[in-house]
Amino acid sequence: MQANSNLKAIALGSAACVFFSSTYILNSFLSSRGGHWAWTTGLRTTFLVLLLLAVLAAKGQLGQLLRVMRQNLRVWLVWGGVAFGLSYIFLTCAASFGPGWLVAGVFQFTIVAGILLSPFLYKDHRAKVPLRALLLSLLIMAGIACMQWSQRNGSYTPHQLWWCIGLVMLAAFAWPLANRKLLLHVEEEGHSLSAMQRVAGTALGSLPVQLMLLLYGYFQVGLPGQGQLLTVFLISLSSGVVGCILFFKAMHLARSSAASLAAVEATQSIEILVTVIGEVLLLGVSWPNWLGNLGMLLIICGLVLYTVPSRQKALQVT
Template sequence: MSHPLKAILFGLLSALFFSATYILNKSMASAGGDFLWSACLRYIITLPIILMVALLSKGGKTMFKAVFNNPLPWLLWGSVGFGLFYIALTAAASFSPAWLVAGTFQTTIIAGLLLSPLIYKDERKIIPKKAFIATCIILLGVIISQIGEVKSSSLLYILIGALLVMFSAFMFPLGNRMILLFQEKEHIKLNAIQRVAGMTLGSMPLWLIVAAIAYFRSGAPSSSEVVQSGIIALSSGVIATVLFFKATEMAGSNTSILGAVEATQSAEIGITLMLELLFLNGKAPSTLSILGMILITLGMLYYTKISSAKSH
């Protein structure tokens, strides 16, 4: 197998493991689980795993020093980028099919672009026209997918689910970009895994509060919730992340291969749909929803293409 094909295969495998988040969140929601337990358990279980991975990599001590020397940014943006993001995403599982949550979350690309003028003061604040066109295609696909589900679910549920996912899609890049900006200003050099570890550590006070609320309103989590949250922590938090970073590392400076690797993440929608139909007895999407998914995927592919071309 050629090097580019291996990189793309690693990217597709990462999309498969990322898809577990949507499927297992839906599974817990369908079983009547408290979404607050689903949210906090993932990160509480992830913490020791990601800290171990960060410590084993070069610069682990730098990460701990950065967090404890100036904890406020890590507490704030970890709570936003991981906390508010994932609470809203798990809550959405009670209102929307897993595949629709996966598709709607692709609006995080739109969110990242719209946040740029508010976050940056340099050339990064400018929204490129081609990127804006790509986001419009994605947004149109999301709207069509949502409309296509109105017949099989109530309009109120569809709206609540869509708003929760879109809120989540904004919180994720906001937290990540602000912590990256903080690192730039403070000249802190951390790799992606160390940054994730630092943000996970910073989000812990919020997760402990969420766990307390979940306990007082729902009691202790079931063994099934703990196991499924553990699988999400391992699957999305570790395996998928490492596979994706490995794929981008294999792509190296070849922007064409890098673009192809990034484009593999659009496969999450189709993978989530197939898994939901197979394991959760989910309803097949309407023709209109399928059209919406195709538009979302095309928009993501186009965005990846122009991003790759821009890097040349």
């Protein structure tokens, strides 16, 4: 039963990451057309909050969420600000310094970052770094490295690419840290929140950060254009609503095992494959060469190894 639950979590995580990929593709699209990063980041979460609150209100679940948040508002403000504030500021800014495939690829370091953070977040069996899960995550990272190296002669300068990598690395640690801290808080307090409620609560907690971003964007460039508004709305709907809900459901199913959590987080490597395909079809980016294709193969192999029957023991609750 536990093995089936873990496989379902991995499948949900994989589906979520297909929707997450819209962030990288559309951020690159906006950056290439002069859309200011502050408006992109602030509007993304603002639209997300409005969409989720409408759905929760219709389902009669909004009141419960607000009561839970009032019990410890500081936790939601802090980690919501990190998850939907800092991490997306870093990712959106990075799109100004490098292509979407680089942002998507480097962000996969969150796979390893989530594992390395476990000893500092948990006090039970999950505090142990699962060696086999770490090795499989490193296999995926090797595939990502091949894909990045295959694109080293692109149109961006080394200085721009290093800025891109640095910003995304910060996001790669901020995202799993905030995600796991809020998941742990909900678990310890015994709250019964759905995946949609947790996403909405995280987004609501980040609103002070979003307000500052919107004000900053206004004083920098004035109001955003209609094209930027529409594009950011699509990002919010695809990545913010559908992607986050699916990913939070996957994390909830895998919450009792560090190895299972690592497996779900490893599904994020799918984002780079979808991003490359999207940029090739929509933005005219060249398809990776043989080294890039080798990288894709390594990523797929790493994901398959997480799901084969021989991995079930490592993914069970101990």
